[in-house]
Amino acid sequence: MRFLTPDEIEALLLSLKIASVAVAVAMPFAIATALLLSRNFPGKTLLDGIVQLPLVLPPVAMGFLLLVIFGTRGGLGGFLKDHFGIVFVFRWTGAVLASAIFTFPFQVRSIRLALEARDSGLDEAARTLGASWLDRLVNITLPLALPGLIAGAITAFAGALGEFGAIITFVSNIPGETRTLPLAIYTALQTPGGEAEAARLSALSIILAFLFLWGAQTIMRHTTEKAGR
Amino acid sequence: MSAEIAIRHTRGSFTLDVAFTAASGGVTALFGPSGAGKTSIVHALAGLMRPAQGRIVLEGRIVLDTAAGIFVPPEKRRIGLVFQDARLFPHMSVERNLLFGWRRSPERAGPDEIARTVALLGLEKLLARAPRHLSGGEKSRVALGRALLASPDILLLDEPLASLDAARRAEILPWLERLRDIARIPIFYVSHSLDEVARLADRVVLLDGGRVTAEGSVFDLLAGLGADKPLGAVLEARAGDIQDGLQTLMFDGGRLLVADAGPMGARVRVRIGADDILIAREAPRGISANNILPVTISKVRLDGPRAEVEMHCGRARLVARVTAASVSRLELAPDVAAFAVIKAVIVEGGGAFPGKV
Numbered sequence: 001m002r003f004l005t006p007d008e009i010e011a012l013l014l015s016l017k018i019a020s021v022a023v024a025v026a027m028p029f030a031i032a033t034a035l036l037l038s039r040n041f042p043g044k045t046l047l048d049g050i051v052q053l054p055l056v057l058p059p060v061a062m063g064f065l066l067l068v069i070f071g072t073r074g075g076l077g078g079f080l081k082d083h084f085g086i087v088f089v090f091r092w093t094g095a096v097l098a099s100a101i102f103t104f105p106f107q108v109r110s111i112r113l114a115l116e117a118r119d120s121g122l123d124e125a126a127r128t129l130g131a132s133w134l135d136r137l138v139n140i141t142l143p144l145a146l147p148g149l150i151a152g153a154i155t156a157f158a159g160a161l162g163e164f165g166a167i168i169t170f171v172s173n174i175p176g177e178t179r180t181l182p183l184a185i186y187t188a189l190q191t192p193g194g195e196a197e198a199a200r201l202s203a204l205s206i207i208l209a210f211l212f213l214w215g216a217q218t219i220m221r222h223t224t225e226k227a228g229r
Numbered sequence: 230m231s232a233e234i235a236i237r238h239t240r241g242s243f244t245l246d247v248a249f250t251a252a253s254g255g256v257t258a259l260f261g262p263s264g265a266g267k268t269s270i271v272h273a274l275a276g277l278m279r280p281a282q283g284r285i286v287l288e289g290r291i292v293l294d295t296a297a298g299i300f301v302p303p304e305k306r307r308i309g310l311v312f313q314d315a316r317l318f319p320h321m322s323v324e325r326n327l328l329f330g331w332r333r334s335p336e337r338a339g340p341d342e343i344a345r346t347v348a349l350l351g352l353e354k355l356l357a358r359a360p361r362h363l364s365g366g367e368k369s370r371v372a373l374g375r376a377l378l379a380s381p382d383i384l385l386l387d388e389p390l391a392s393l394d395a396a397r398r399a400e401i402l403p404w405l406e407r408l409r410d411i412a413r414i415p416i417f418y419v420s421h422s423l424d425e426v427a428r429l430a431d432r433v434v435l436l437d438g439g440r441v442t443a444e445g446s447v448f449d450l451l452a453g454l455g456a457d458k459p460l461g462a463v464l465e466a467r468a469g470d471i472q473d474g475l476q477t478l479m480f481d482g483g484r485l486l487v488a489d490a491g492p493m494g495a496r497v498r499v500r501i502g503a504d505d506i507l508i509a510r511e512a513p514r515g516i517s518a519n520n521i522l523p524v525t526i527s528k529v530r531l532d533g534p535r536a537e538v539e540m541h542c543g544r545a546r547l548v549a550r551v552t553a554a555s556v557s558r559l560e561l562a563p564d565v566a567a568f569a570v571i572k573a574v575i576v577e578g579g580g581a582f583p584g585k586v
Binding site: 121126143144 | 276277302303304305306307309310312314316318320329330333334375376379
């Protein structure tokens with residue numbers, strides 16, 4: 001198949017890798033945050049606001065902020081490099097970090113909705129049957145919130161695939177390292193005679209989006225049935 | 230061994246202030262109108278509610294003592310609680326639901342006991358099903374089995390039949406009767422149905438407005454209760470032989486003749502409505518009623534044109550509802566000897582179980 005050039009395939013695979021790692025890494029934190037937000041405590045509104053922040057922040061400004069914080073000469077970035085050898089800037093891991101932060105609110109919102117809709121009576125029943133907090137979380141709460149978890153993961157994944165501003169600002173546009181699909185489209189447009197490539201990549205992005213929509217609905221239907229709702 | 234409870238808790242304008250004990254191997258009914266505090270007591274026993282003050286001792290284990298700062302959380306109390314709405318886990322099969330508490334129990338029942346419980350509740354054919362494919366009655370039975378298999382020290386049944394229609398209720402009651410007869414742990418049965426309590430309970434705690442208004446044996450306490458159709462008597466009896474198409478029922482104080490009470494020797498509960506008892510000063514003759522018991526009147530309570538007459542036949546307590554006019558015409562008063570003419574008798578629990586025997 002000569003539809004895509006090796007460079008384009010590289011951008012596609014890189015995009016998929018960055019988006020899936022971002023979703024997977026953010027998920028445990030999203031679950032913890034959603035659990036916290038599904039109950040009442042002082043400072044809940046503040047935490048809720050912080051979680052929603054990436055939704056309203058300009059991505060480029062956020063990317064710049066990440067660059068300042070995680071730059072190897074900066075405070076946290078320097079510390080991580082010196083003590084753990086972890087570098088985010090100009091690496092695909094940096095793109096993961098930026099994508100994870102930007103899609104975090106999608107995951108939290110979806111999981112939180114599922115948690116708030118849960119039947120607390122089942123939790124009580126599990127308690128009287130001897131199940132501890134962690135036991136109930138793993139065996140009752142999360143399995144029943146599975147449709148919400150999946151919905152959140154899919155929305156976040158789709159969002160991560162489209163992330164542009166934060167990535168280009170924070171980790172630049174390096175082929176094979178940080179040049180994801182949106183960045184590849186942008187690069188193609190900057191290149192004389194690159195319109196055809198840009199069109200192909202855009203078409204690919206649109207097909208991908210439809211595939212996810214279809215996959216998401218199939219998975220949701222299946223899990224919702226299984227959860228007995 | 231027993232369960233002791235003494236709690237005090239105020240929520241808004243409602244104050245719950247109760248104290249009572251329940252013996253092992255018996256059913257204690259918590260009976261009262263809605264809002265009497267029945268469910269609060271169950272939640273306090275289970276640990277789902279933490280009373281402001283109180284002490285709860287289950288089978289010798291202190292699970293709550295606010296003075297000493299002791300509060301054992303629900304997951305460590307070994308309480309079997311059957312909720313009104315069953316609360317089966319929708320993402321698990323019946324079998325996984327049944328074994329949920331069993332897996333977490335420190336005293337796991339062996340495979341024989343699991344099989345016995347499954348058979349006791351007639352769940353053999355339901356094991357692979359999902360809860361959403363069960364009928365209301367089946368859900369109740371699974372919830373009961375799930376609670377039993379956790380090997381609890383005490384079983385709490387919070388209106389397990391309230392969400393079921395009359396037919397389903399009639400289907401479950403025999404299972405509960407059987408459970409009562411074999412269980413060795415205290416069972417608390419919460420209900421606002423007089424008939425259910427009369428049929429299942431050994432002891433009754435009457436609740437109203439967050440307080441215990443009376444406490445005692447089901448046979449002593451229930452007669453006279455009930456607004457529309459008051460109960461006249463609850464008796465425990467043993468089925469005897471059949472003569473001339475009528476079966477004898479022996480109870481503590483005499484015998485009754487009924488059409489059918491089940492196999493000989495079966496232990497049954499007898500209910501008589503307060504409106505189904507007539508009072509005669511002399512032994513009536515030439516009457517269609519089969520049951521005429523010699524009684525001694527112990528109390529007469531007048532209430533406008535109506536009157537409640539309490540009588541004893543041996544140790545059995547009977548209450549008849551008659552008119553005040555009859556009371557004065559027959560000169561009914563304490564210590565007067567009379568005859569109770571019983572028009573109708575309801576016999577339950579004669580050993581006819583659903584499913585195979």
